[in-house]
Amino acid sequence: MALNPQDMLDKYLQAEADVLAGKDVTFNGRRVVMSDLPAIIKGRQEWERRLAQVQRGGRPGYSLAVFD
Incomplete structure (x- = not known):
């Protein structure tokens, strides 16, 4: 099963919020x-x-420079 990035991000955000709130996580x-x-x-x-x-669309978050 492929991991859905949005679902995983949501889980991490919830865990972070719960830990910060002192909840048992x-x-x-x-x-x-x-x-x-x-x-x-x-x-x-x-x-x-x-x-x-x-x-x-799967592209990296940076541009490549071409130096001639």
Whole structure:
């Protein structure tokens, strides 16, 4: 099953919000706490990049310069 970038981003955003609110959170089958927040943020940023790439039609988010 292919992972849907929007669904994954939504899960990371919810986990981030829940951890920040002090809620008891289980994410990807394990309990996460405030000390896990950097990993959650890193995962969210990765899924934001993946989603942006899909929305650009698979093109990278940069231009290549040609120097003659």
